[in-house]
Structure formats: C-alpha cells, structure tokens
Amino acid sequence: MNATNQISYLEAICAAQRKALVDDPRVYIYGQDVGAFGGAFKATKNLAQEFPGRVIDAPISEDAIIGSAVGAAIEGMRPIIEMQFADFSTVGLNQIINNAATLFWRTNISCPITIRLPSGGTSGSGPFHSQNMESLYAHYPGLIVMTPATVEDAYSMLLEAVAIDDPVIFCEHKYLYYHLKADKLPTEAMPVGKARIARAGRDLTIVAYSAMVHEALAVAEELATEGTEIEVVDLRSVKPLDTDTVIASVARTGKLLVVGETFPWGGVTAEVIARVATEAFDLLDVPPQRLNAKDTPVPYHPNLWAAHRPTARSIMSAVRNLLRQ
Amino acid sequence: MLQTLASDELSANVSSSDQYKATFRWMLLARLLDDKFASLYRGGKITGGVFLGRGQEAVSASLGVSLRKGDIFAPLIRDLAGRLAFGEPIVDGLRTYFGSALGPMRGRDGNVHRGRPKEGLLPMISHLGAMIPVVNGMLMARRFQKREGVGATCLGEGGTSTGAFHEGLNQAAVEKLPLILIVANNQYAYSTPSSRQFACDSLVDKAIGYGVEGHSVDGTDLGACLKTIGGAVTNARNGRGPQLIIAKLLRLCGHGEHDDSSYIDPKLRTDPCGRDCLKVAEDHLLEQRWSDAVTIESWRKEFQLSIEETVAKVQREAGPDPFQEEWQAISSSHLVEVHSGIN
Numbered sequence: 001m002n003a004t005n006q007i008s009y010l011e012a013i014c015a016a017q018r019k020a021l022v023d024d025p026r027v028y029i030y031g032q033d034v035g036a037f038g039g040a041f042k043a044t045k046n047l048a049q050e051f052p053g054r055v056i057d058a059p060i061s062e063d064a065i066i067g068s069a070v071g072a073a074i075e076g077m078r079p080i081i082e083m084q085f086a087d088f089s090t091v092g093l094n095q096i097i098n099n100a101a102t103l104f105w106r107t108n109i110s111c112p113i114t115i116r117l118p119s120g121g122t123s124g125s126g127p128f129h130s131q132n133m134e135s136l137y138a139h140y141p142g143l144i145v146m147t148p149a150t151v152e153d154a155y156s157m158l159l160e161a162v163a164i165d166d167p168v169i170f171c172e173h174k175y176l177y178y179h180l181k182a183d184k185l186p187t188e189a190m191p192v193g194k195a196r197i198a199r200a201g202r203d204l205t206i207v208a209y210s211a212m213v214h215e216a217l218a219v220a221e222e223l224a225t226e227g228t229e230i231e232v233v234d235l236r237s238v239k240p241l242d243t244d245t246v247i248a249s250v251a252r253t254g255k256l257l258v259v260g261e262t263f264p265w266g267g268v269t270a271e272v273i274a275r276v277a278t279e280a281f282d283l284l285d286v287p288p289q290r291l292n293a294k295d296t297p298v299p300y301h302p303n304l305w306a307a308h309r310p311t312a313r314s315i316m317s318a319v320r321n322l323l324r325q
Numbered sequence: 326m327l328q329t330l331a332s333d334e335l336s337a338n339v340s341s342s343d344q345y346k347a348t349f350r351w352m353l354l355a356r357l358l359d360d361k362f363a364s365l366y367r368g369g370k371i372t373g374g375v376f377l378g379r380g381q382e383a384v385s386a387s388l389g390v391s392l393r394k395g396d397i398f399a400p401l402i403r404d405l406a407g408r409l410a411f412g413e414p415i416v417d418g419l420r421t422y423f424g425s426a427l428g429p430m431r432g433r434d435g436n437v438h439r440g441r442p443k444e445g446l447l448p449m450i451s452h453l454g455a456m457i458p459v460v461n462g463m464l465m466a467r468r469f470q471k472r473e474g475v476g477a478t479c480l481g482e483g484g485t486s487t488g489a490f491h492e493g494l495n496q497a498a499v500e501k502l503p504l505i506l507i508v509a510n511n512q513y514a515y516s517t518p519s520s521r522q523f524a525c526d527s528l529v530d531k532a533i534g535y536g537v538e539g540h541s542v543d544g545t546d547l548g549a550c551l552k553t554i555g556g557a558v559t560n561a562r563n564g565r566g567p568q569l570i571i572a573k574l575l576r577l578c579g580h581g582e583h584d585d586s587s588y589i590d591p592k593l594r595t596d597p598c599g600r601d602c603l604k605v606a607e608d609h610l611l612e613q614r615w616s617d618a619v620t621i622e623s624w625r626k627e628f629q630l631s632i633e634e635t636v637a638k639v640q641r642e643a644g645p646d647p648f649q650e651e652w653q654a655i656s657s658s659h660l661v662e663v664h665s666g667i668n
Contacts, residue, residue: 028469054469059499064458064492071462074442077469079462094489098450099459101654106434109442110656141654166655193660240662278665 007185010177012151013043013116015185016158017080021051024078027162029055030065031082031116040084041118041177062092069113070099078112078162086117086171087131100167101142110165114158120173120211120261121309123302130298130305132210135260135267137169138239144168145239146192149213151182153236156189164192173211180214195242197249201229204255204322206315207246207272209235212259218312219319228323238268246272247280254285255322261309264292286325291318341551342615348390348410348551349606352382353621354628355406356603358415361632362422366582370640371422376437378403380577381509383602384542386410387550388477388507391558397463397476399447399456402437403509403576404479413439413446416635425642432645445474453484457493457506464502475561477505483514483522485531494567498535503561505568507554509544511576512598516588529571537567544574545598547606575599 007015020027029044035057038045048055058065062083069079083089089096096115103111121130138145144166148154154172161168190196198213199220206216213234220230231249235241250256256276258269269290276288291310299305307314359377366375378385381403389410392398398411405418420428421439430439430448440448445463449456460476467474484490485508497504508528512519525531532539538560542553550572557568575598579586593599610616653661 059492059495061458061492061496063455063489064461064496067455067458067489067493068462068465068496071459071464072466072469073462074447074459075463075466075470077466091488094452094455095458098452099455102450103442104656105654106430106438107440107442107448108431144655144657144660164657164660166657166660240660241664243662243664274666275664 006181006183007151008178009151009154009172009180010041010043012155012182012185013158013172014045014047016155017044018047018050020080020159020162021047021054024162026076026078027054027080028077029080029082030058030069032058032060032084034058034082039082041174043082043116043118062088063095066092066095066115067099069115070095070103070111073111073113074103074109078114080114080116080162082116084118085129086119086133087128089115089117089133096137096143096167096169097140101140104166105142111167112165114161114168114170116170116172118174119171120175121298121305122175123305124300125298126300127297132171132260132262134169134171134209134238135262138268138271139266142167143239144192144237145171146237147171147209148236149176149198149208149210149234151180152186152189155185157192157236160189160192171210175211176214190236192237193240193242195236195245196234197245198232198234199230201231201253203229203253204257204319205231205233205246205249205253206257206259206319207233207235207249208259209238209268210261212261212310215310215312215315216259219315222312222316223319230319235268241268241271241275243275243279247276247283250276250280250283254283256284256288257315257318257322258288258290259310259315260290260292262293264290264295267292286322289318289322291315342613344390344551345547345606346610346615348386348547349610350624351386351389351410352406352547352603352606353624354415355382355386355409357625357628358409358418358632359405361636362418363582365422365636372424373435375422375582376402376580377578377582378405380574380602381511381544382406383547383550383606384507384509384544384554384572384574385479387547387554388479388505388558390551391555392475392477395445396474397445397447397460399449399460399476399478401449401479401481401484403481403511407479408446411446412444413441415632416639419635419639420642423639423642424644425639426645427642452489453480454487454489454493457489457504458496460504461493461497461500461502464504465500475503475505475558477507477558479507479509481514482508482510482512482519482528483517484508485528486522494535494537494569497567498537501566503564503566505554505557505561505570507570507572509572509574511574512593513576513589515580515584518590527571529569532569535567535569537569538565539569539571542570542572543597544572545600545602545605547602548609573598574602577601
C-alpha cells in the first residue's frame with residue numbers, strides 16, 4: 001500500500017500470490033531472486049519471510065526452473081514461477097512448449113503451473129528487458145495466455161491462473177506496475193476468457209490488451225471531446241480469445257483497429273483480424289487495421305523506444321485514418 | 326497398474342546370484358522385445374521410428390531393479406530393460422508402437438515416448454536433458470509433501486552437451502535432491518563420435534564441478550552395473566544427494582532401425598566396451614553355475630510366448646478414431662477456443 005492507501009498493479013500481484021500461498025498448501029513460488037530479496041521488481045516482497053520454505057530462490061536456469069515446475073505439478077503441487085523478465089523465458093521455451101504444454105494432451109495429466117512474465121517496455125530497458133511474449137506463447141497448443149490491463153484483473157486473474165489446471169502464461173506489464181492504481185482489491189471477477197468493454201462507443205472499435213488498453217482509452221477520451229465515441233475492448237486473455245465480444249462490438253461500430261505492443265508479424269492482432277474477417281466480414285464498413293510495435297528489436301533510447309511501440313499518438317493517427325474512410 | 330516391481334522381489338537377504346539372475350531375466354526380456362519391435366518395423370507394421378536398447382540392457386536393467394515402487398524413473402530411448410524392471414508391462418511398449426487407442430499414450434505419442442507419470446514413470450520428450458529438471462521438480466514436490474523416494478533418469482553422452490543437462494544437474498545439486506543420473510556413453514550420438522561431443526578425459530570428472538558424487542562403470546558387466554548403480558541409488562536414498570554415473574559401452578544397433586550404423590569404427594566392436602552385455606551376463610551365469618542352458622532357454626521361450634501373445638492382442642486393437650478425438654490440448658474444457666480457424 002502506498003501513502004494514499006491505493007494499491008498498485010504490482011502490489012496486487014504480490015497480494016494475489018500471498019492469498020494463493022495462504023489458501024492452498026500446494027502453492028509455492030520459485031524463481032531468481034524471489035526469496036529474501038523479494039524479486040527484482042518486489043513482486044514477492046516479504047513472502048519468503050511470511051511463508052518459510054515456500055518462496056525459493058532458483059539458480060539462473062530458466063529451463064530447469066520451468067522443467068521442475070512441470071515435475072512438481074505432476075506430483076500435485078501448484079508452482080508459481082517468476083521469470084525475472086519475460087525476455088528470459090525463451091531460455092525456458094523448450095520446457096514451456098514441449099513439456100508443460102504437451103503433458104495433458106499426451107498423458108491426460110494436467111499441468112497446473114503459472115509462469116509470471118514481467119513484460120513490456122519501460123524506456124532505457126533495451127532489446128532484452130522489454131519484450132512482450134504473448135503472441136509467441138499463444139501460438140502453441142496447451143497454454144493459457146493472460147494479459148491483465150487493470151489492477152483488479154492483475155489480482156483476480158493471477159488467482160485464477162493458479163487455480164486453473166493448465167499451464168498459464170501470465171503476462172504482467174512492467175509499465176503498469178507502478179503507474180496503475182486502484183482503491184481496493186476486487187472481491188469478484190469476470191471469468192477468464194471473457195473480454196471486457198473498457199469503454200462503450202458506437203463509431204469505432206479498438207481491441208487492445210495489457211498496457212495498450214490505457215493508450216486506447218486515452219485516445220477515446222480525447223475523441224469524445226470531438227463527439228466521436230470509440231469502443232475499447234480489453235481482451236484480458238489473448239488465449240482463450242473472446243471472439244464473440246469482439247464481433248459484437250464490431251457489429252455496433254463497423255470499424256476495427258486492433259492494437260498490440262509486440263512485434264507485427266503474425267500474433268494477436270493478426271489473429272483478431274483474421275477471425276473478424278472470416279466470421280464477420282459483412283459487419284465491417286471499412287478494412288480492419290492493426291497497429292503493433294515496429295519490426296525491429298526494442299530500442300534503448302527513450303526517443304526510439306517511444307516510437308517503437310504503439311502510443312496514444314500513433315493510435316490516434318490510425319483511428320483518424322479509419323474514421324475518414 | 327504397473328506389474329510387480331522387480332525390486333520388490335529383491336529383499337535385502339537375497340544373494341547376489343539371485344539378483345544377478347533376476348536382472349538378467351529383465352535384460353533377456355528387453356532384448357527379445359526389442360528384437361520383436363525390429364522385426365515388426367522391418368515388416369512395415371510400425372509407423373515412424375523404432376529405437377532399441379541393444380547393448381545397454383545391463384546398465385538400464387540394473388537401474389530398474391534398484392528402484393522401488395514409489396520412486397521416479399524418466400527413461401531415455403534405450404531403456405527398455407530398465408522400464409520393464411521398473412514395472413512397465415510389455416503391452417505398453419507394443420501399444421505405443423502400434424498407436425493403440427488403449428495404450429498409455431492413446432496414439433497421440435509413439436514409440437519410446439510413453440509412460441505413466443502418476444506411477445512414477447515419465448514419458449520422455451525428444452529434447453535431451455529436458456527430463457532432468459522434471460524429475461527434480463517431482464523430488465522437490467516430494468520434499469514439500471514429506472514423501473519419500475528417489476528419482477532417476479538416463480542420458481547418452483551426447484545429452485551431456487546440452488544446456489538442459491547442465492541446468493538440471495546443477496539444480497539437483499543446489500537442492501541436494503536424491504537424483505540418480507546415468508549417462509550411457511555408448512560412443513556415438515546418432516553418428517557423432519565422442520571426440521566431437523566433449524573434450525574432457527572422462528565425463529565422470531563433471532561430477533566434481535557440480536559438487537555431486539560421480540561413479541564410472543563398465544556398462545557391459547552386469548555385476549559391476551548392479552554394484553555401482555545399486556550403490557548410487559542407495560547413496561541417493563541415504564541423503565547423499567545427486568549421483569552421476571558414467572557407463573562405458575557400445576551401442577549395438579543403429580540410432581534407430583532406419584540407421585545401419587556403418588559409421589561405427591570397427592575397432593570398437595572388438596574393444597572391451599563393444600562386448601554384448603547380454604552374452605557376457607549369460608556366460609557368467611553359466612560359468613558360475615547360477616543357471617544352466619536349459620533354464621535360460623526356457624526363459625527365452627517363456628518370454629517369446631508372452632511377447633507373441635501380446636503382439637497378437639495389440640494388433641487387433643483399434644487405433645484412435647480422428648473423428649472421435651477431442652482435439653483438446655488443455656484440461657480446462659471451459660477455456661477451449663472454438664472459432665472458424667480450427668473447426
């Protein structure tokens with residue numbers, strides 16, 4: 001809790017882990033620096049002290065960290081794994097996609113593990129501490145991929161991730177860690193797999209998730225002063241992807257912009273557009289558009305970084321272009 | 326359920342000759358079942374590859390008989406003998422090769438990729454070294470749950486070159502887990518000789534670097550394997566942490582049955598490491614008069630009959646029906662996606 005008694009997105013993640021540890025003796029936390037130090041971002045602050053033996057420092061071995069979580073899950077545990085940065089999860093990619101994600105299908109034994117990925121950029125973080133991995137993991141069968149955009153969702157969806165009997169890739173956005181605050185933690189939550197209408201509108205639909213929801217909301221706010229009503233759909237989880245809510249929104253607006261923070265080739269934005277185009281082409285008044293990061297590694301300098309990912313400014317430009325058609 | 330485990334038969338009081346004989350029987354069963362897999366492959370009855378453990382039975386069976394029910398075993402591709410000794414029924418292997426819907430993998434995975442995780446037998450993925458941390462995690466879970474048991478897994482010398490091997494063995498060492506890691510140095514990883522795989526004098530020297538106990542053994546000598554591997558399992562059980570065992574032997578077959586292994590240096594076949602462990606063990610049984618040719622022949626007949634009966638049964642079993650298949654990769658049915666791209 002901070003001085004104003006509000007709770008941040010990061011504190012919500014810590015609180016959800018605390019509740020999971022309290023509620024379920026099968027839960028433990030394993031990752032680099034998560035123990036007494038409390039994690040590189042303090043997402044496990046004080047938890048090692050509060051739950052002796054259940055919040056464990058791991059060697060710098062992403063493959064072994066995730067592989068061991070698969071084994072523990074087979075034996076009935078519910079590990080929460082912290083990858084120090086989402087970018088480093090590629091070192092554990094093999095265990096995620098070939099062991100965790102195939103286990104249920106191959107053996108009929110579920111694999112309840114939660115892999116927390118501190119995702120996304122802050123300026124100055126450069127190519128290897130800034131990535132968004134949701135499109136990569138959503139590609140593989142056998143994984144759930146969550147992308148919470150609010151403090152409430154960060155809390156309730158992380159609890160849900162631990163409760164789900166399948167491997168969950170939990171993409172928590174580092175930019176939101178400190179910037180996003182709420183008055184209190186939620187006691188109720190929308191079910192996982194359902195998208196949320198973050199703002200209702202009639203003129204154009206922006207589909208977004210994670211930090212991009214807030215960039216989209218800023219655009220909607222500004223355009224509202226001009227009398228244009230933008231509907232913002234927060235996907236909440238990209239897999240499963242709530243196609244129905246997206247199509248229902250497009251039915252209302254006839255115009256679609258999909259915004260994602262990760263690289264442009266394929267991925268979540270392309271998937272949303274493919275689904276709308278194949279299932280609801282007739283509802284579209286103009287060709288749907290997508291906006292992603294640039295097709296380069298994430299840059300270091302703030303000037304470059306700010307232009308690499310979609311922002312309210314670039315979203316505004318894309319929206320105005322669509323509205324003109 | 327797994328069959329009665331061989332180790333259950335091995336009470337603390339049985340003589341070394343009884344243990345030797347019992348382990349030899351698993352080796353013989355494995356060799357005969359492997360021969361059957363090979364002949365079914367040559368007859369076009371098996372889809373995909375066939376991978377045999379010929380020449381590695383002494384190492385593998387010695388591990389299998391040293392483990393107990395409730396332990397964990399993650400075999401690799403040449404561990405049929407260890408699987409059988411640990412309790413895998415022969416029908417599991419046949420059903421998995423045939424892709425029977427009744428098999429443990431239900432036609433979704435094949436050949437050596439089979440297991441019963443809830444009974445401690447893990448189905449390997451193809452990525453070498455990847456099963457080490459999975460065993461580690463199971464052992465960590467046991468520690469949380471205050472349950473007993475050791476975990477074992479096997480690798481070839483090629484697998485020691487992977488990052489997963491390093492991460493996994495180091496993790497086990499840091500956590501002081503009761504892990505037994507057997508490396509069968511069979512001289513070739515597919516076609517690549519050991520000289521292109523590692524540069525140290527002996528792989529067992531790696532144990533020092535990881536801070537674990539290391540052991541070397543002649544993988545063609547059943548008596549030595551039982552002593553060394555059995556001892557390492559006991560060490561792990563007694564809280565001495567991970568045990569690395571390097572067994573020297575020669576792969577007496579191709580990488581798979583599609584491979585004629587013409588690249589194997591002929592000199593190795595006459596080297597002591599090129600001995601056939603099954604023949605060596607049989608000769609030893611006869612020399613020591615722990616058994617006789619008639620008895621061994623009767624075992625052979627008994628096993629062949631059992632294999633043939635099982636083959637006949639499994640060949641009549643239906644494969645999976647793609648139209649009845651659920652095509653569902655997650656267990657949470659309410660989170661399965663339905664959209665036009667897949668349906």
